[in-house]
Amino acid sequence: MSKKVIIIGSGIAGISSSLKLKSYGINSIIVDKGNSIGGRISTREVKYASSSSFFFHGAQFFTAKTPEFKKIINIGVNKKYIKEFGSFNPKRYRGEKTMRDFLLNLSKELHIQQKVKIIEIKPDNNKIYVVDNKIKKRVSYDGVISTLPAPQNYELLNQFPSLLKTLNTGLYHACIALMFTFDEIPLGLNTYYDFYKKPGILSWMASGSNLNVWTAHTNEEFSDLNYHKDKNFLKEKIMSSIKQFFFNSKIKFHSLHVWRYAKVAKKCLGPQIDPKYPVAIAGDFLEGPNVESAFISGNKAANLIFDRLK
Ligand SMILES: Cc1cc2nc3c(=O)[nH]c(=O)nc-3n(C[C@H](O)[C@H](O)[C@H](O)COP(=O)(O)OP(=O)(O)OC[C@H]3O[C@@H](n4cnc5c(N)ncnc54)[C@H](O)[C@@H]3O)c2cc1C
Numbered sequence: 559m560s561k562k563v564i565i566i567g568s569g570i571a572g573i574s575s576s577l578k579l580k581s582y583g584i585n586s587i588i589v590d591k592g593n594s595i596g597g598r599i600s601t602r603e604v605k606y607a608s609s610s611s612f613f614f615h616g617a618q619f620f621t622a623k624t625p626e627f628k629k630i631i632n633i634g635v636n637k638k639y640i641k642e643f644g645s646f647n648p649k650r651y652r653g654e655k656t657m658r659d660f661l662l663n664l665s666k667e668l669h670i671q672q673k674v675k676i677i678e679i680k681p682d683n684n685k686i687y688v689v690d691n692k693i694k695k696r697v698s699y700d701g702v703i704s705t706l707p708a709p710q711n712y713e714l715l716n717q718f719p720s721l722l723k724t725l726n727t728g729l730y731h732a733c734i735a736l737m738f739t740f741d742e743i744p745l746g747l748n749t750y751y752d753f754y755k756k757p758g759i760l761s762w763m764a765s766g767s768n769l770n771v772w773t774a775h776t777n778e779e780f781s782d783l784n785y786h787k788d789k790n791f792l793k794e795k796i797m798s799s800i801k802q803f804f805f806n807s808k809i810k811f812h813s814l815h816v817w818r819y820a821k822v823a824k825k826c827l828g829p830q831i832d833p834k835y836p837v838a839i840a841g842d843f844l845e846g847p848n849v850e851s852a853f854i855s856g857n858k859a860a861n862l863i864f865d866r867l868k
Contacts, residue, residue, distance in 0.1 A: 561867050562698075564589065564688055566676050566714075567705035569597025570849050571840040573661060574856030575703045575863075576668045582864045586703075588668060589690065591675035594658065595665065597705075598820070599849060601658035602737065604771065604811065612656040612767040615735040615815050618750070618775075619643045619650040620849035626857060627850045630664065639663040644750065655767050679704070680717050681835045701836040701863045705856065707819035708826055708843040718837055724828030728843045731778040732785035733761075733820035736796040741808040743770050751803065753777070760799050774800055781820070789814050822847035830855075831862040838862045 565572045568590035576586045600616035622631040634640030643652040653660030678689040687696040712725040750764035761777035831838040840859035845851035
């Protein structure tokens with residue numbers, strides 16, 4: 559089917575939308591404002607003399623409970639760009655060697671443009687006009703799937719009242735991530751530390767591509783109360799929590815990333831596609847607070863757009 563569809567966001571929801579459309583013979587274009595693919599499945603590179611290490615400061619792992627996502631994971635495991643992480647039931651997975659590699663491999667045959675921010679989406683007769691921050695001209699499309707976190711999608715889709723109703727019903731927790739390395743790697747480290755429901759301000763701390771690159775995440779309570787505070791204050795708070803675990807080691811590099819919309823606290827309810835125009839929404843906010851749910855929502859949005867364009 560020769561239809562022109564744009565997908566906004568190169569996170570897992572955008573990628574799954576595009577893959578599903580491709581399976582129906584529709585080649586879409588994905589655009590994303592970020593420097594690299596993945597959205598909240600994020601990887602940051604640090605270079606030492608001749609080699610690179612990678613922090614995973616967004617999603618730490620993903621599960622595969624649904625048949626659709628299990629299929630994707632099994633392909634990745636067989637092709638060695640996904641590996642099992644830890645020893646959990648149900649199983650958890652990571653990209654090999656980075657979280658970004660998972661998405662780079664998954665999207666190999668898709669058309670993606672980074673560093674393009676969509677600033678306007680407008681209906682006009684049966685077409686949808688989209689404006690980005692680069693060409694700043696109205697470009698017409700037969701269909702649009704927008705996968706921004708719900709509050710950002712709410713601002714962008716202000717011409718589509720029924721989608722606004724859906725987008726207005728959800729909530730997110732924030733999360734503050736501190737990336738750090740050691741002067742010397744302490745002996746006897748695990749690959750992760752889970753602080754779920756434990757006293758303190760951390761929820762999770764895990765190594766990235768090796769045992770010298772770590773990310774600590776603050777828990778929901780601390781994050782929601784403090785995400786807007788001064789970055790030095792936040793760094794100090796997290797550093798003093800980390801020191802309890804690595805009290806003999808010196809922390810060398812550190813960098814803070816604040817995620818305002820990190821994990822879905824309450825899902826959005828309502829239509830996922832506009833009743834009149836071929837504009838659909840996708841993202842974790844429709845299905846649940848994790849990578850797999852975002853993937854499923856992307857599939858659903860692609861099905862809705864395909865049905866509308868048939
Ligand atoms: C700190 C943290 C830890 C997490 N841990 C886990 C975990 O361990 N396991 C798990 O399963 N899930 C975890 N999650 C949740 C998981 O990362 C998300 O549910 C999932 O990645 C969401 O994918 P998405 O495609 O819906 O959205 P996103 O990944 O947010 O993608 C949206 C994309 O839209 C782009 N965008 C925004 N505005 C525009 C615009 N105007 N124009 C163009 N592009 C735009 C953004 O750059 C972004 O790339 C975590 C999330 C965070 C933040």
